Amino acid sequence: MTVAALEDEIHRHNRLYFEDNAPVISDEDFDRLVRRLRKIKPDSPILHEIPSDTKTSIKGFKKIRREVPMLSLDKCYSEKELYQWAEKFEGDVMGSPKIDGSAVELRYDEKGHLSLAATRGEGIEGEEITENVKRIADIPQKIPPHPPLPKGGQFPCSYPPFSKGGEGGLEIRGEIYMRLSVFRTFDQDFANPRNLAAGALKQKDPDMTKKYHLSFFGYDVLGVDLQTEGDKKALLERLGIPTVPMEVVQKKEMQKFYEKLLTQRETYDFETDGIVFKAFEIKEQGRLGMTAHHPRYAIAYKFQGDSGTTRVKDVEWSVSRTQVITPVCIVEPVRLSGASVSRASLHNVGLMRQHGLRIGSQVMMVRRGGVIPYLESVIEEGRGAPMTLPEKCPSCGAPTEVRDDFLYCTNKENCFGTRIGVLEHFVKAMEIDGFGRKLLERLYETGLVKDPADFYRLKSEDLLDLERMGETLATKLIGNIRARRRLPADQFLRALGIRELAQHASRLLIQHFHTLDRLMEATEGEIAALHSLGEVIAREVVSGLRAKKGLIARLRRSITLIGQQVSQEKKGPLAGLKVCFTGTLGALSRPAAQKKVEEAGGEAVNTITQDLAYLVIGKQGGGGSKLSKAQALQKKGASLQILDEDRFWGLLKG
Template sequence: MPDSAADLDGADEVDDDNPYVTDPDLDFRDVEELDEDEAREQAAYLREAVRFHDYRYYVLNDPVIADRAYDRLFERLRELEAAFDLEREDSPTQRVGGEPVEELGTVEHVVPMLSIDSSGDADDVRDFDARVRRELDGADVAYVCEPKFDGLSVEVVYVDGRYVRAATRGDGVTGEEVTENVRTIESVPQRLRGEYPDVLVVRGEVYIPKDAFQAYNRERVERGDDPFANPRNAAAGTLRQLDPSVTAERPLDCFFYDVLAAWDTDSGSGEADGESGDAGETSDDDTVREAWNGGDADVDALLDALAARSSASAGGINAGIEGLDTHWHEIERFPDWGLKTNEKDERVTDIEGAIDYRDSLKAEREDLNYEIDGTVLKVDDRAQCETLGTTSRYYRWAYAYKFPARAEVTTITDIVVQVGRTGRLTPVALLEPVEVGGVTVSRASLHNPEEIAELGANVGDDVRIERAGDVIPYVDEVVEKGSKGTFDFPDACPVCGSDVERDGPIAFCTGGLACNAQLVHALDYFTDILDIEGVGEAAAEQLVEEGLVADDVADLFDIDGETLAELEGWGETSAENLAEEMEAARHPPLGDFLAAIGIPEVGPTVAADLASHFGDLDAFLDASADDYEAVEGVGPTVARHIAEFRGNERNRRVIERLRDESRLGEPEAPAGEHAGDELAGETYVFTGSIEGWTRDELQALVERHGANATSSVSSNTDYLVVGSNPGVNKREDAAEHDVDELDADDFFAMLTERGIDVESGR
């Protein structure tokens, strides 16, 4: 066993005594039964074990415990960190995302991230090989071949084995800093494994797997949101979210494929790629060593020094570290460090092997669980790469052999405008059927009026249809005009005739639930969320067309059973079944109710957070936009949508009709019944331990009385409640944001003064 928990936390491999690695004991003692030393030691073992299981799952694709066991270990670690204030930045529990930012900053890359020249012609690839061998005086050249991922390229930086920064490629010299967003990706380790350089800068590709993309799009559609167009756009947009908690909810993944820089104090001067390793000291190296400071690095200064050193060398930095002399050796080392690589990577001995690799991968393309648009071939030997060098834009030692685009040309036969649940109008092109990527396509999205105007598209035009993966096809360009002018987007809703309003590029019907199209979607969504079987989209459309649901979803509960039984496709049995389903749905959980009524941008997860925060429907309805924004997971845009929905007189009438006892009745408060609003609008953070209370009990106490309890201090925090052995970081953050501190006695005294019976609130 390690000498201390601190030693264990820093271990590169799993300790033999760690009880949570194989066949873990999941029968944990209650948190309140542990003292701080026991909790700290158990948390250290759990962090190590969770990292190990992440490595087995994400890198080796060979898990050794069941998902349920992993979930219990993870939850236990979260319980301990919360109860004893043991949160650490590199803990696996911190992947949920940090505080939102106002905008993404930019950083200079340690090594420029250049582009790769490309072609889809095999002769161009052979010409590339001829140039390479000519520059290398006819030397033999081996190539490393990799899939060309259709994702987003990122630079990821590790200092002393710890994840410290990530940035998008940007213009190749600077990129957007996305450190907290990339931190949420499970396949990006917070700590490296094994023996690693003091500084390691790697290049990877962030993407969304096809199956995860399809599942996530299905969830978006089910909650009334528009599906993403394709995995690449979804990944790029997700990585640039200003709120990392949004990124954490989306299924990002990452492959690693290049060492951009590797620097080690013990390796000498830190040569540029391909140098012999015996160069003398340089001022650049002295600057790097000074910033390194014996391992106590000033990270920003260190990376600036490495960036300066990189610009002074012919290529990236490889500090003479053994085993990094070829690209293939780098790929072999990545899993040892805990970095995920692609199973299709391959080394070939000549250019014909690289061409065969591309053709073989093209044949497998549709079966892969990630999008690729070609292959990348790199000169394997790093010394040869250094000789070849770069242009201002491209690496001279790499080339992309691309696949033909998944695109076909067909004719637009009509353009229809669909009305969604929220009133959004979406133009859809109806097409002469055409096969694109193995799928017959007869309709394709035109997205919005602005997109139509940019394309200049109209009925009769020949257009190129693209399909990136198994997603909704879209019109990429007009190839040949077969019409005059551009499609005239309607000023009135095609379903109800209400005026159309524009919000930027998006068009909306102003008819609300008076628009039958919106009412049909709202009814289908409402019954789906409340698990009322028997009312799918077809039945919802029928009920609306028959006038049985004419004003809003509350009409569903007023339908006479005999009338329903007489409709086509129904009968006494199905009418009785629906009546039983509606009775079973009475008094739904508040979270389900808030999700079902169709507030824009509020799906089941956000609705559950709102229910937990406010406790009852009246408290929710009486809140302000600022109150909504104080809920974790709710940003300013969503808060504005909620406030506008709640303030709409028609929506309030629907809510009041639904909560009538003859229909749904009053929604049920979440577990831990709402006791009052004495602390409404306030936000509390707890640090340290308070005798007789667990962290969960304290948070539940203030939440039952209308407050919000969070795990980190921000400018929105009202009080930091400080127990024994408090965390230093939270107190420093409280001082920085001028947050009031309360000790346990003052905290309970304040609650009593506000009329809160503390003991009965347990």
């Protein structure tokens, strides 16, 4: 590859990753290209481009400029490279997990009000997303206008806070991301939390952003002179800003810290792809300065993700219950996280086109954070035929159409794949075991089950005529159905398959309206007023319940719903109590700990409210804004208790 071709390739991948949110090679592959160019042409202007690292390019959003650019981080992949970087300065470092999200800035005016939020964009210029960001619960819309500063801190700042003519205030920089526990509640097969969060920030309707329940970690503050990275963390916590777990590390201990976080990685409720190290002393940071691309005082030490290379054998097309036709890449088996992987959803046709997949393409498969394996990049194009879009639905033969980046079947009512998708979603949401896709297809084809209500009319003798069906299995399947005749109303609501109605929203609706009957009488306005919902979800809920009124009536002849008032009568040491976790837990992952709370009769929540019973602080560090809010409520007379992790589990054991 010539130098010119290499420069063009780097420029193209910069644009695909940072502006289009559609990378076609891995971070590691991109960094290899950059290192190669740096070696053969160190003065190339391409090396000084400032990439747009928001992963979000939002057409129609107002552009903003900043005096202090938001730069990317330089990266390293070996202990040797890490220590070569650290030789440039004196003192300790601050170490923290590198959050795989979207970088943003938050501007608070001199009265403490959130006045602007913007993407990183091209470093100097970003895009305003203020209204979308105001829908993120982690981000306070007002902070103390004159917060107590760490020792030695002072106003005003030593550089312009926002732009020429700025009148003061604070600027906070951080990362918007999606918690893994939230990511797993979405029914659609998204590639990873980062892509889903990036799509949420693209929404033109801020209420749509709200439904994704995004989170935020702050890591930098401008507008005040401070002495250390520790001072920044302390100030952010006093302002009620969640902070990423941080630890002061001696330079000689950096590799040990890396190895420690590598072992803790699976316990985090966020996706992380490495560790960020920064010079601890702000004075040293100022001395080191920055290039046009990255600060010299910080570096990202990247994890070698659980990835593997393989070759594309074919592509299959899967039709969902929402009529979306999704490409599924079939590859030669590759082991990831101890499992053999031979297929991966490409999520949508837009990504498939951008990858430029062909039969025989060599690809990089990745599995991070316990999420579904996905195809991250194309390493070698391959000589086979390029992938093409089907003009007819592979399930029913109806014409297809492309809308945005998605391919749809136009047969809205009678597509076989869509109907099977509805049944598959129902049994999965209802936790009716034993009904795989092949069996559902046979039940549908024979006319035994055409919609979810038909499951409850089945008898074991109805199943005996099916291929490979014996009396024992038939009896077991009918027993599995009967075991799900009494269940919580929110679970039933989710099983109906109404658009935009995933696990969190279903639970919130029943908690508020108590019964399905009351919910079915609710107006769009009543639903939209609920915290974290909005007009879009409200419209889908009202229209969906109206459209499924007949199905609901048929199902309820066989099912007894447990309303929120009844389900609160759980037994256990935490019966009726709300518990919130903060920081990194030592014994269990966050989802596992929350499940333990629910098994003990309690409710696991993610926000600090007046009726919270316990705030549990993880032994691996943390606390941040949740701790500050809990302490403030205690001072106002709230009865909540703040416990460390060991005390809480001891309390639970009795």
